[in-house]
Amino acid sequence: MALKERPKPYLLPEYCKGCGRCLDACAKDCIHLSDQINPLTGLVPVELDLTNCNACGLCMDACPEPYGLRPAHEGEIQDFELEDPAKLFGVKPSDAPEPVDMPSEVLPLPRTEPLVIKGTYASALGALLAGCRHVYGYPITPSTEGAELMAKFLPKLDGTFIQAVSEVATVNMMYGTAGAGLPTMTFTSSPGFSLMLEGVSYMIGAELPGVFVDVMRGGPGLGNIAPEQSDIKLACHGLGHGNTQAITLAPSTPQEMLDLTMLAFELSFKYRNPVILLGDGYLGQMTGKVQLPETMIKPGIPKWAVYGDAMHRKNVITSIFLTESDLEAHNVHLNAKYEAMQVEARAESFLCDDAEVVLIACNTPARTAKGAVQELRHQGIKAGLFRPITLWPFPVEDLKAAIQGAQRIVVVEASAGQLEDEIRLALSKAGVHQFPEIESVRRMGGVLPQQSEIMTRVLGRKEVLA
Amino acid sequence: MSKASVFYDKFERHSHGEGLKGHATHYCPGCGHGLAHKYLAEAIDELGIQDRTVAVSPVGCSVFLYYYFDVGNTQAAHGRAPVVALGHKFANPESVVVSYQGDGDLASIGLAETVATAQLGAPITVIFINNAIYGMTGGQMAPTTLMGQTSSTSPSGRNEYNGQPLKMAELIAGLDGPVYVERVALYDAKQRIKAKKAIHKAMKLQMEGRGYSFIEVLAECPTHLKMNPEDTEKWVKECMEPVYPLGVKKDLTVDPWFKRNAPCFKGEKILSLAGATSEHPERHCKGFPTHLAPNDISLKLAGSGGDGAQTAAMLIARAAISEGFDATHIPSYGPESRGGTSYADVHVAEDEVLNPGSPDPQVLIAFNAPSLAKFGPTVRKGGFVIYDSSVVTDAPVLDPSIRMFPVPFTGIATDLGKAVVKNIVALGALQAATNIFPKDTLLGAIRTALKDKCALIPLNEEAFAWGIKSVEALDK
Ligand SMILES: Cc1ncc(C[n+]2csc(CCOP(=O)(O)OP(=O)(O)O)c2C)c(N)n1
Ligand code: SF4
Ligand code: SF4
Ligand code: SF4
Ligand SMILES: [Mg+2]
Secondary structure, X not given: OOOOOOOOEEOOHHHOOOOOOOHXXXXXXXXXXXXXXXXXXXXXXXXXXXXXXXXXXXXXXXXXXXXXXXXXXXXXXXOOXXXXXXXXXXOOOOOOOOOXXXXXXXXXXOOOOOEXXXXXXXXXXXXXXXXXXXXXXXXXXXXXXXXXXXXXXXXHHOOEXXXXXXXXXXXXXXXXXXXXXXXXXXXXXXXXXXXXXHHHHHHHHOOOOEEEEEEEEOOOOOOOOOEOOOOHHHHHHOOOOOXXXXXXXXXXXXXXXXXXXXXXXXXXXXXXXXXXXXXXXXXXXXXXXXXXXXXXXXXXXXXXXXXXXXXXXXXXXXOOOOOHHHHHHHHHHHHHHHHHHHHXXXXXXXXXXXXXXXXXXXXXXXXXXXXXXXXXXXXXXXXXXXXXXXXXXXXXXXXXXXXXXXXXXXXXXXXXXXXXHHHHHHHHHOOOOOOOOEEEEEOOOOOOOOHHHHHHHHHHOOOEEO | OOOOOOXXXXXXXXXXXXXXXXOOOOOOOOOHHHHHHHHHHHHHHHHOOOOOEEEEEOOOHHHHHHHOEOOEEXXXXXXXXXXXXXXXXXXXXXXXXXXXXXXXXXXXXXXHHHHHHHHHOOOOEEEEEEOOOEOOOOOEOOOOOOOOOOEOOEOOOOOHHHOOOOOHHHHHHOOOOOOEEEEEEOOOHHHHHHHHHHHHHHHHHHHOOOOOEEEEEEOOOHHHHOOOHHHHHHHHHHHHHHHOOOEEEEEOXXXXXXXXXXXXXXXXXXXXXXXXXXXXXXXXXXXXOOOOOOOEEEEEEEEEOOOOHHHHHHHHHHHHHHOOOEEEEEEEEOOOOOOOEEEEEEEEEOOOOOOOOOOOOOEEEEOOHHHHHHXXXXXXXXXXXXXXXXXXXXXXXXXXXXXXEEEXXXXXXXXXXXXXXXXXXXXXXXXXXXXXXXXXHHHHHHHHHOOOOHHHHHHHXXXXXXXXXXXXXXXX
């Protein structure tokens, strides 16, 4: 076999940092430090004298710069004359093909009888029907059953369930799979969600979709495992560092756990942003009637993904923008997205049209409040319920309509006022400053407001505070 | 041989590719990162996997690895690169994923991710640049900083109060997950050739689906060692290498095993996993049991773990839904470790359960004395209390409008030979005491629940019948 002639080294001084690592690599003493500073780089490059060079290549292996010492191509200029780099190397950054969207498909599902399942299972089924086959998680009560169901079902669907070493690892596995353009989700609960927030900020920064089902429990700290609406503030205003927002959905029935999980995937891909589904411990555990949809999704691959194939080779997933103006522009872009998300605001108004007393509640407390509304109506009191389904964006237009005739507003929540703060902020931003004094029925620590407490509040106007 | 085509022809992402930056790295002169990049690029090129490669950039000086490599790129949070890599690998098992990390990233903040990923053993390649310092943040102590080595956070030299240098290659090689672990260096031509080969091999093992590889590269950071590049090479050889001995730490011969099918998107498969059917259940109710409540019946079942209260509650909910009503069931248990108390709130509504909690139930089924004592007084006037008279000897005195049904759940079940069917006895008693649904509705729910254990159906039917009989006997 004839030995192919090995190329000798070649160097443009502009791309030499003068580190000298090539000097002692050459046994033939071909390389020397120049005695002149290169005016373009301000560095002292090396000079080559290839008279004794045997093309061993060792100097090239020693040079840390991709365009530093490199093999001379046939016919390539062999002197150190300054050349236009664009001409030398070409300006095309990558020869990978231009990526295109591979759209997801909507597949028909046969109509079935309603299931009787718990909220976490409903959410897990919703995720499967939304096309999610990659679930990562770390056990935490009261969300774990969702993950357990995924661990059981996903292997049968050739999907992936991995129990991560922590919530930090969980969210970053999601970052990887989402970066590859596929739907991914996790089940967690308050302390776990807190731990994921760094990753949520990165996902928002890098514009990655992903669904977080947070079955909220009592806090702060380890708190307890009973239901609390403890993470409204976190989801609406605290998603890690920086300018971060995400659509936050608040189901109140097992059926909505399924429907809103499916919606979460759709919105998450539509906006390239995480979506948070806040359930409460009751809802996660609660079994109810769940009707499966008539269609399901087979996901495609979006054009921005880093899937690990030729089509997507050009792409990068990153949240770093080193130049201030670039990062500002990125934030302006994110803000425009957050603005566009406002149309996703959703709410349910129950008997609000003529309501003089409007209760406001979400999640399980909204069901209790609905019971109270019926009871109050029986007693001849014109009561209604306003239930935000998205907590961010807050459905303020619907709220304005719901409280139009209200003489009293009573916020019913299992937290120290996190929902009330959202209401106040939304009204204030919408320029609504005239509204009845907000009264409240609040429980904390894993206790849900009871219907009797709502009745007492409305009928007796007595403080009901834990 | 040509320059590795795996580097972009122009580094557009490096300061928008302006001026010399379009073809020069951001690394300091003599930095070891550049060499590791070069060998990785060559390996990708030689193996012909440029299109399949996904490189995960860390946080550290190599945060901008994606400026240079013309492959799929993802930039990860500090320390999280290996799990981001896993996320990519499982999304596309055909991809070849590299997690490239510094010592602060891999051995400090990301230690849990590092160890867990190595032990998981899925085929990815980890390239670990050990330069014994935090380069990017300005020369602070790293977990790999040598004893006595000065850094900006160990200004008088690392001492015993800062702990000992962490030997990652040995640690990772001690795990069962990895197939190949080697420590290499860059300080002379011989070491560089070994480094190249190791990186090539680590990529190849992944490509072939054989497993996880870890290459630790002893690298130079002339800037923070405050030495010229030549002296840094010497320092790595003379000071670092004795602490971090070079060589292969683990090299298993493993057959390719990482083969994953494409995920299934067959609707029928999901439906069958979910237990969904198109069969209409038979309906037996003439209408909503308004003799109990106009449109919403509230029940509570209370006992301790193992009594089957939750299963019974679930069966009531299923029975209701099979009749076209709405129903909810909320379980609640004692503390996180199961086995203590076990309570269930059940609602059955004609249209929609508005409030699923049962603080004041119309029907209480109590499986033991404490449950009866606790919830008996909450039962609404005119309500029903059904309890296990085998274990409750002293029933509390409740409002006279409340009807009491002592039924020996445990006794009957034990006589039938299986104590676990006491909850089915209770359901029979519920049926006879309240006529909430026709017998066939509840029996239908029981049979459906046991459709995979048909052999148990007769026993359960018998238990149900005995529950009914006991209540009827009370009425006589
Ligand atoms: C959560 C978090 N903590 C701290 C930092 C700051 N930080 C950036 S790089 C780095 C250390 C990098 O050192 P190493 O991983 O050894 O990389 P090198 O620069 O030496 O290659 C630190 C602490 C960060 N970016 N994120
Ligand atoms: S190829 Fe070998 S002989 Fe020629 S300059 Fe480089 S190291 Fe020296
Ligand atoms: S190794 Fe490369 S960058 Fe360093 S002096 Fe030699 S040619 Fe210049
Ligand atoms: S600071 Fe050190 S590790 Fe970072 S680029 Fe400079 S030499 Fe390399
Ligand atoms: Mg370092």
